[in-house]
Structures are given as structure tokens and as C-alpha cells.
Amino acid sequence: MLRLPDFPLPDPRGRFGPYGGRYVPETLIPALEEVEAAYQEAKRDPAFLEELAHYLKTFAGRPTPLFHARRLSEYWGGARVYLKREDLLHTGAHKINNTLGQALLARRMGKRRVIAETGAGQHGVSVATVAALFGMECVVYMGEEDVRRQALNVFRMKLLGAEVRPVAAGSRTLKDATNEAIRDWITHVRTTFYILGSVVGPHPYPMMVRDFQSVIGEEVKSQSLELFGRYPDALIAAVGGGSNAIGLFAPFAYLPAGQRPRLIGVEAAGEGLSTGRHAASIGAGKRGVLHGSYMYLLYDHDGQITPAHSVSAGLDYPGVGPEHSYFADQGIAEYVSVTDEEALEGFKLLARLEGIIPALESAHAIAHAAKVVPEMDKDQIVVINLSGRGDKDVTEAMRLLGGEL
Amino acid sequence: MTTREAFARAKAEGRAALIPYLTAGFPSREGFLEAVREVLPYADLLEIGLPYSDPLGDGPVIQRASETALRKGMSVQGVLELVQEVRALTDKPLFLMTYLNPVLAWGPERFFSLFRQAGATGLILPDLPPDEDPALVRLAQEIGLETVFLLAPTSTERRIATVVGYATGFVYAVSVTGVTGARERLPEEVKDLVPRIRAHTPLPVAVGFGVSGRATAAQAAVADGVVVGSALVRALEAGHPLGPILEDIQEGLRQKEPA
Numbered sequence: 023m024l025r026l027p028d029f030p031l032p033d034p035r036g037r038f039g040p041y042g043g044r045y046v047p048e049t050l051i052p053a054l055e056e057v058e059a060a061y062q063e064a065k066r067d068p069a070f071l072e073e074l075a076h077y078l079k080t081f082a083g084r085p086t087p088l089f090h091a092r093r094l095s096e097y098w099g100g101a102r103v104y105l106k107r108e109d110l111l112h113t114g115a116h117k118i119n120n121t122l123g124q125a126l127l128a129r130r131m132g133k134r135r136v137i138a139e140t141g142a143g144q145h146g147v148s149v150a151t152v153a154a155l156f157g158m159e160c161v162v163y164m165g166e167e168d169v170r171r172q173a174l175n176v177f178r179m180k181l182l183g184a185e186v187r188p189v190a191a192g193s194r195t196l197k198d199a200t201n202e203a204i205r206d207w208i209t210h211v212r213t214t215f216y217i218l219g220s221v222v223g224p225h226p227y228p229m230m231v232r233d234f235q236s237v238i239g240e241e242v243k244s245q246s247l248e249l250f251g252r253y254p255d256a257l258i259a260a261v262g263g264g265s266n267a268i269g270l271f272a273p274f275a276y277l278p279a280g281q282r283p284r285l286i287g288v289e290a291a292g293e294g295l296s297t298g299r300h301a302a303s304i305g306a307g308k309r310g311v312l313h314g315s316y317m318y319l320l321y322d323h324d325g326q327i328t329p330a331h332s333v334s335a336g337l338d339y340p341g342v343g344p345e346h347s348y349f350a351d352q353g354i355a356e357y358v359s360v361t362d363e364e365a366l367e368g369f370k371l372l373a374r375l376e377g378i379i380p381a382l383e384s385a386h387a388i389a390h391a392a393k394v395v396p397e398m399d400k401d402q403i404v405v406i407n408l409s410g411r412g413d414k415d416v417t418e419a420m421r422l423l424g425g426e427l
Numbered sequence: 428m429t430t431r432e433a434f435a436r437a438k439a440e441g442r443a444a445l446i447p448y449l450t451a452g453f454p455s456r457e458g459f460l461e462a463v464r465e466v467l468p469y470a471d472l473l474e475i476g477l478p479y480s481d482p483l484g485d486g487p488v489i490q491r492a493s494e495t496a497l498r499k500g501m502s503v504q505g506v507l508e509l510v511q512e513v514r515a516l517t518d519k520p521l522f523l524m525t526y527l528n529p530v531l532a533w534g535p536e537r538f539f540s541l542f543r544q545a546g547a548t549g550l551i552l553p554d555l556p557p558d559e560d561p562a563l564v565r566l567a568q569e570i571g572l573e574t575v576f577l578l579a580p581t582s583t584e585r586r587i588a589t590v591v592g593y594a595t596g597f598v599y600a601v602s603v604t605g606v607t608g609a610r611e612r613l614p615e616e617v618k619d620l621v622p623r624i625r626a627h628t629p630l631p632v633a634v635g636f637g638v639s640g641r642a643t644a645a646q647a648a649v650a651d652g653v654v655v656g657s658a659l660v661r662a663l664e665a666g667h668p669l670g671p672i673l674e675d676i677q678e679g680l681r682q683k684e685p686a
Binding site: 043044045046047048049050051052053191192197198201204205208209210211212308309310311312313314319321322323324325326327 | 479480481482483484486487490494497502503526527528529530531532533553554555556559560576577578579580581582583586590601604605606
């Protein structure tokens with residue numbers, strides 16, 4: 023039986039320590055209260071949980087395997103490395119864990135229209151997919167720049183029956199698509215459900231998305247007990263907004279310090295933190311407010327949000343979820359960053375050694391594992407979240423690596 | 428002139444107060460100051476927007492204006508100087524409309540004190556539901572700034588009661604479920620929202636979002652004040668004079684539709 027776990031945070035005001043909250047125009051406050059109430063009720067309703075479990079199993083393909091990467095382990099010569107295979111899910115990434123949950127909640131609330139923001143298009147495709155599954159009207163906002171770069175995903179969404187609206191404002195990327203989705207929600211709040219794709223945004227989204235994604239860590243818990251008789255020593259995941267990482271971390275993060283594995287979140291250092299062209303909100307950002315949440319954020323001396331950069335469009339977001347911000351301050355998880363170049367090395371390495379082409383997002387986790395795994399003992403166990411598959415990135419990789427192969 | 432006096436004067440003349448909104452630094456630094464001179468004779472109070480990179484409560488017109496102002500180099504320091512210059516032109520109440528992140532970036536105490544010194548009367552904070560940060564609201568008030576918050580057609584009685592508890596100066600009633608932008612007609616529910624807010628507070632209530640001319644102004648005139656923003660900014664964008672729009676709106680305010 024699927025269970026949506028009760029974590030100690032956020033507090034009733036939607037805060038993880040000082041982070042989170044609801045910094046949105048007043049028009050949305052009643053809607054957020056409604057979503058929160060509906061979610062709390064659904065979470066305790068066996069019928070809802072049963073239905074979610076049914077679709078996760080029969081439509082998305084859960085549980086996902088915990089795969090022993092023997093050649094990679096041997097190559098690094100340290101801890102034993104296991105990959106959590108979220109890349110095997112329907113639509114190619116962990117995003118579907120959350121979109122199924124939110125779409126079922128939308129249906130339960132009687133909302134027939136869903137909207138979403140998307141960067142590279144993975145979340146958009148995932149929302150378009152569940153909207154088709156449940157017969158809902160679907161509008162996806164996508165920055166003009168991303169529409170151009172990700173033509174294939176735009177076509178996928180259209181094929182699935184969604185309307186894709188290009189956003190010409192600001193930097194024409196994910197942050198602007200999110201602004202536009204929020205504006206749509208403000209305008210159609212009575213009929214529309216906003217399916218947010220990461221652990222960001224106003225309360226209850228960071229909590230709700232975390233809960234839906236925590237199936238990743240819950241499975242890792244039971245799979246580790248079965249395979250090793252204990253929890254892993256370290257968990258590694260890429261962090262943009264932070265949904266795949268929180269999904270893996272959350273079930274372990276609130277364990278007493280002695281029982282908790284080392285939790286390592288890997289941000290995108292882009293062309294290098296010193297160049298200013300990166301997406302490392304924790305590594306190089308300051309506390310601020312964007313899209314309704316107080317969190318680590320990239321902005322200039324006047325508070326104007328600065329565009330993020332990463333080779334991986336899924337990490338290309340100038341903020342990071344409030345719970346990650348809290349974990350960073352409390353030392354519950356450690357946050358590091360790897361460059362575009364290092365991530366591309368990880369991308370190639372996994373393809374050659376294990377026959378798995380990872381998403382460029384997940385390649386960041388591989389690239390950092392390359393630094394820490396060799397330092398660990400052979401009897402230690404590391405789990406890397408392989409949050410998505412690399413099919414979507416092959417064209418970009420061909421452009422960047424073509425000459426080298 | 429205090430905010431209370433500005434609303435009282437309009438009331439004594441049997442009309443709603445007129446509150447023009449302009450984005451600081453749009454269409455340029457000088458163009459903004461010219462626009463201020465153009466609107467001041469019609470204005471009872473003035474709202475000045477601090478341009479922001481991610482204005483999620485604003486429609487396309489004010490988004491474009493903010494982008495242009497920022498591209499032309501407008502900064503928080505620049506807005507401070509503009510507020511100071513506008514203060515030298517008028518003693519009417521001046522409200523700064525700003526999203527929260529620039530306040531956090533400068534540090535709330537520094538930001539509030541400097542704008543108070545520059546001559547701002549108060550703040551309008553569209554992405555701060557006041558109960559999210561009561562200490563910040565108190566700080567602004569202690570520094571001498573009035574704090575204006577938005578209420579919307581979707582606001583419940585409980586939200587209205589909570590939000591007006593933090594308001595000083597006036598209360599901003601959003602006419603539509605939507606973002607800023609001129610509209611042909613306001614939804615009828617605006618006529619319910621104003622009395623619903625009045626039942627909770629003695630403060631003046633100003634209606635904003637969507638007021639574009641005579642007809643919408645007549646609808647909004649059930650309130651104590653009417654904010655006109657996108658219609659003016661759109662005219663500036665097109666290089667049209669602002670006087671005729673404001674005269675048309677004044678005409679509408681005199682022809683208040685029955686509640």
C-alpha cells in the first residue's frame with residue numbers, strides 16, 4: 023500500500039526554518055489554501071492513495087530498479103555504486119511521480135484545466151501526458167528560447183494534445199515561463215489547477231511535490247534493506263529546483279544524524295562559479311524571494327533576478343527549493359557543484375561503462391560521484407539518483423562532443 | 428498633504444480620488460519625469476512602480492515598461508533619486524509599488540529609510556501577503572511609511588479581516604481575478620468587493636487593475652479612489668499624451684454607476 027509520508031517540516035505556515043512561505047499576489051492565497059486542504063484530505067484517503075499507486079505501477083512503471091553499476095564501481099575503485107533507475111519511468115524521468123499525483127488531486131478538486139511551466143520540456147511533456155490520460159485541457163508555458171532549443175519536446179506536447187504557449191518576456195526561459203504560468207493561474211484561478219514541476223513555488227507546492235517524489239527514497243530504503251540489510255552510506259543527486267534530490271533525500275533526511283546517510287546535492291556550476299554563468303543557487307546565491315518562496319536565489323545588488331546557466335536545461339533555474347535551503351543551513355545535506363564540462367564527462371562515462379545514457383541533469387550527479395566514490399571504502403554503498411534518461415540530450419551532446427568521439 | 432487629506436478632499440468634491448501609476452524610468456528617466464508633470468494636475472495621490480525583472484502580478488504593458496526601464500539602466504538608487512525629484516514637484520502622497528526581492532536585497536531597514544527620506548509616503552507590496560512577514564510590515568510603519576496591501580475578488584472574509592489589520596493609508600482592491608492591464612469593462616463583482624472591504628476597515632478603499640477610461644472608471648467609482656496604470660503606460664509607449672485619458676477617466680468618476 024502506497025503511503026505519503028508525514029515529514030516533520032514544513033510547519034503549518036509552510037516554512038522550513040525561515041524558508042518557503044507564500045509570497046504571491048493575494049488573489050492566489052485562497053486558491054493555495056484550497057489546494058492545501060484538498061491535498062491534506064487526499065493524503066489520508068485510501069481511495070486516492072490506491073489510485074495513485076495503481077497509476078504509478080501500471081502507467082509510470084514503478085517500482086524502479088536499484089541497479090548495481092559494477093563496471094563503474096570497479097573503475098572508481100571505491101564504494102559500491104548503485105543507480106536508482108528513475109530514467110526507466112514512462113516519459114523518461116522522475117517528473118511523472120509528481121504529475122500523476124497533482125493531476126489526480128486536480129481531478130478530485132473538479133478542475134478540468136491544468137497549466138504548467140516547463141524549461142527543457144520534460145515536466146511539460148509529463149503534464150501533457152497525464153492530462154491526456156485523464157482527459158484534461160492542458161496549457162504549457164515555455165520560454166521562447168527553450169521552444170527553439172527543444173523543438174522535439176514541443177512537438178511531443180502538441181502530439182499529446184496540449185497547447186504550448188511561448189513566453190517572450192524577460193530571459194525567455196524557465197523562470198519567465200513560471201511567471202507566465204502564475205499569471206495564468208491568477209487569471210483563471212477558479213477553474214484551473216497549476217501543476218508545478220519542482221519543489222519550489224508557494225506553500226503547499228514544495229511540500230506536495232516532495233511528498234509525491236519521496237516514493238524514490240522510500241523505495242531506496244526498502245530496496246537497500248533487502249539487498250544490503252542496511253541503508254546506503256551516501257546518496258547523490260542533481261539539484262536544480264531540487265525535486266529528484268528531495269525525493270531521494272527526504273525519507274532519510276529527518277533520521278537521527280547517526281543513522282542518516284551522507285546526502286550530497288549537486289548543483290550546476292555551468293561554465294564555472296567565477297564566470298557568473300552557472301545555476302548554483304546554494305553555492306553562489308543569497309536568500310531571497312522568487313515565485314512565492316523564500317530560498318537561496320541568484321540576483322544582483324538590486325534584487326533583480328539574474329539568469330541561470332547550465333548545459334542541462336533542467337538545472338537552469340535561478341533558485342533552489344526551500345527545503346534544500348534549510349538542509350544546507352542545517353548541514354543535513356551538503357551541496358556541491360560540477361561544471362558543464364565535468365557533467366559531459368559523466369555523461370560519456372556512464373554510457374561507455376554501463377550502457378546507460380543519462381540525462382545531462384543526472385550526469386551532474388555521476389560527475390560528482392567520480393570525485394567522492396574513489397575516496398570511500400570498498401564495503402561502503404553509494405546510491406546515485408539517475409533521475410532521467412539522456413535521449414532528450416543526445417542532439418545537444420552531439421553538438422558539444424561530436425568531434426571528440 | 429496626508430493620504431487621509433487627499434482622499435477627504437476628493438470626497439468633499441463628491442468624487443473618487445484619482446491615483447495615476449507610472450513605472451519609474453519609463454519611457455526613459457526624463458520621459459518619466461515629464462509624464463509625472465503631465466499627470467500631477469489630475470492626481471490626488473501618485474503611485475510609482477519600481478521596475479523589477481520578474482513582475483508576476485503585472486500584465487504585458489507593465490512588464491514591457493519594466494524591462495525597458497531596466498535596460499535603460501534604471502536602478503533602486505535611480506528610483507530613489509526620482510522619488511526625491513517628484514517630491515520636489517508636489518506635496519501629494521507618493522506610493523512606491525515594489526516587489527519584495529529588491530527590498531530584501533537592499534536590506535529592509537535601509538530600503539525603507541532611504542525611500543522615507545526621499546519623500547515616499549508609503550509602499551504597495553503586491554507579492555507580500557502581510558501575514559507572511561508581520562515584522563517587516565511593522566518595520567516599514569515604524570520608519571514612517573504607510574503599508575498598502577492588495578485584496579482580490581477571490582479574498583475570503585477571513586483574508587480581508589487579516590489583511591486590513593496590517594494596512595495603513597488605504598486598501599487596494601483588485602477589480603479582477605487577473606494581472607494588471609487595461610480592460611474594456613470590469614467584472615460586476617467589483618461592486619461587491621468594495622463594501623465587503625469597508626465592512627472591515629475605516630481606511631479608504633481604492634480600486635485598481637483594468638481601469639482604462641470613462642466606462643471602467645464609472646464602474647470603479649464605487650470606491651474612494653481609482654488607480655490608473657496600464658492605460659497610461661500604454662499611452663506613453665505609443666507616444667500619446669496622458670491628459671485626454673485622465674480627463675476621460677475624471678468624467679467617468681463623476682458619472683459613478685449605481686452600486
